Amino acid sequence: MNGCILILVALGLSIVFGLMGIINFAHGVFYMLGAYAGWLTVHLTGNFWLALAVAPVTVGLLGALVERGVLKRIYGTKNANFAGVLVTYGLAIMIPDLVRMTFGRPGKPFAVPQVLTGSLFQLGATEVHGYRVFILLVTAVLLPLLWLLLNKTNLGLVIRAGTSDNLMVQLLGINVARTWTITYSLGAALAALAGVITAPLVAVAPEMGGLVLIECFIVTVVGGMGSFLGVVAGGLLIGQTLALTGMVYDVLADVVIYLMMALVLLVRPRGLFGQEGMSEE
C-alpha cells in the first residue's frame, strides 16, 4: 500500500517541481484535504465511489486557486524559488490549522466500503484483503493514463518540455501560465486521490500530510526530480524498503531511506532517472 500511495503523491510533487521549480511544501496538505473531502462526501451522501471523484476534483480546483491566487505572485520575482518554499511552507502550517478550526481536532471516521472488506486470498503468511487490491488497481490504472497524458497529449508535451527547458517553452509563445495552473492542479488532485483512498486505513487527521510529504520528497530525489519513471521506481523502492526494514529491524526503517537517498545522490546526483534540465538551475 505504501508504495502505491507514495507514487501517487510523489508524482504530483515531482511534476510541479519539474515544471515550475517549486519545492511544494503544501503538497502534503492536498493529500490531507483529499481525505477530508472524501470523508465529507461519504458523511453527506454515504457514497464512497462519489468521494473518489469529488475529492480529487475539489482539491484540484483548490490547487488551481492556490496557484493563481498565491504562487502566481512570486513567479519571476527575485529569489522566486526560495519564496516558493516559504509560501508553500506557510500554507502547510496554516491549512491544517484551518481544518482543525473547521472540523475539530479529532480524526474523522472513514470506513472501508463494505464491498471491499474481507480477505480475497492468502499470499504466504499474509491474507490479501479486497481494499488493498483496490488500491493496487487504482494505481495500476492511473499510472498508464498519466503516462499517456504526459507523453501522448499536447498538454503533456508542454509539461515535459517545460520540465526540460521552461524558458525555451515560453520563448516559443506557449501559454505557460495556463500550463502551470493545470499542472499544479493536477498535482493537487493526485495527492487528494491518494488521500481519499488511504483514508479508510489510517487516521484522517489534520496532520496526516506531514509524514507522507517527507517520504515523497525522498521518493522524488531518489527517482529523479521531474521523472515519471523515476517516481514510480522511487515510490516502489522506498515503499518496499520501509515495509521490509520495518519487519526485519524496525529501528532502521527511517534511517535506511535517508541512507538510500544519500547513496543514490552520491552515485547519480540527478537521481535514478533524473535528466539534465531546469530542475538543476
Next chain:
Amino acid sequence: MSLTTRRTILKGLAGAGAATAVSGFPFVNRLALGQQSLKLGVVVPMTGPMALEAQEMLAATQIAVEDVNADGGVMGRKVETVIRDSEFKPEVAKRKATELIEVEKAAFLVGAIVGFEGIAMAEVGCKNDVIVSFFGQNFLTIKGKMCKYQFGNNLSPYQTAAAAAHFVAQQKMGKKWHMLANNYSWPQMFERAYSLVAKQVGAEWTGVTWAPLGTRDFLPFLPKVAAAKADVVFITTWAADQVACAKQVQEFGLAKQSQVIHSITELTFAEAAGKGVYENFYAGMPWYWSLKDQYPAAKKYYDRHYALRKRAPSGYTASTYSTVRVLLDTAREVKSLETDKVTRALEGRKFQYLKGPEQIRACDHVNIQDVYLCKGKSAAGMKDGWDYFDIVQAVGGEATAESCEGEGFDPKKPSVSQQI
C-alpha cells in the same frame, strides 16, 4: 520650581523606602498577597497535533480551579490560571515554564501531555524549587532518579500494563502473550511490565513486534504478530498510530485468532477510528465517562465539561482534574505555598474525586488508582455518539504498581523527599 519638585519627590521616595525597611518587606508582601490571586501556571500544547487534548485539559483545569475557589481558594486567595502554549516543543515548554515562574510568579506548575514536555517542565520546576504536576502519563522516574517536586496523577505505563495483564489473567484469556507496539521509550516501559507480570502469573511472554513510530501501514507487521500464535495480543500505540493500527488489525482479522487489548486508549481515538472499529477489543483507560452513573462527582464533572466543550470528557481530562484539585486542596489544607511543605503533604495523600479512592505513593509519587478495562462496542450496540465502550472491570491497587525497590528507590527511605 522643577528642582524643588524633584527634591520633594526624592524625599518622599526615600521616606517611603525607609518606612518599608523599618516595617519589613514580609508585612508589605503579606498585605499585597492577601489581595492577589494565587497563580497556577499551566503549560499545554495548544497548537500542534495535541491541540484538542490540550483544550480538553484546559477545560478540566478550569473546572477544578472553579471547584477549589468555590471551597474558599487557597489560604484565602482565589486561584487564577496563567496559561501558556508549549507549541508541542520541549524548548518552548521550558521557556514558558520559566516565564511562568520568574515573571508571573506562579506558585505551582501543571501541564504537559507528552514526555518531552514533562521532562522540560520538570527541569525548570526542580531548578526553581516549584512543584510540577503532569497531565500526561507519569513516567519520568528513571532508575530511582526523579525530581522530588515532580508529581502526576495520570497512570504510569507500568500500572497501565500491569492492570491489563492482571485483567487477562483474571479473565483467563490465555497464557501466551505478545505485544505489537511502536518502538520508542514509552511502549518499551509497557514491554517491561508485561514481561514481569507474565512471569508472576505464569504466562508465556513471546516478545514484541515493533513498528516504527508514525507507521501508516501495519499490514507488514501483522503476519509476524499472527505467527506468534498468542492467546492475547497487547497493542501499545498512541494517537494516529493507534487509529491506523486498530483499523488494520480489524481488517486483518487478528481478533479471530487472539484477544486484542489496547494497553491504553482515549475516547478521541475510538471516535477517529469510527463506530465499531474497537468492537471486541479491550482497552485500558484511567477513567471513562460512564463512571458518571457510579459516582455523583463524576456526573457533575461530566455535565460541566459537556457544557464547556460540547463533548464527553476523555479519561485524561479526569486525570487532569484530579491533578489540579489534589495539588491545590493540599496547599489549602497545610495552609502553605512552601514547596517542601506541600510536597511532603502530597506524599502518601489519599483522596477521591471522580473515581474510586486514589493515593499518591510516597516512595515514587505514583498515583495508586484503578485502571478501567473496557470492551469496545459494535456500531449497532452504541446508544449515542460517545458510547464506544463498556467498562468491564476496574483493576487497581498496589498490585498494579511496580515496587519502589523495583524502580530503583532505597526501600529504607519511604518517601521521595527523604531520598533526594
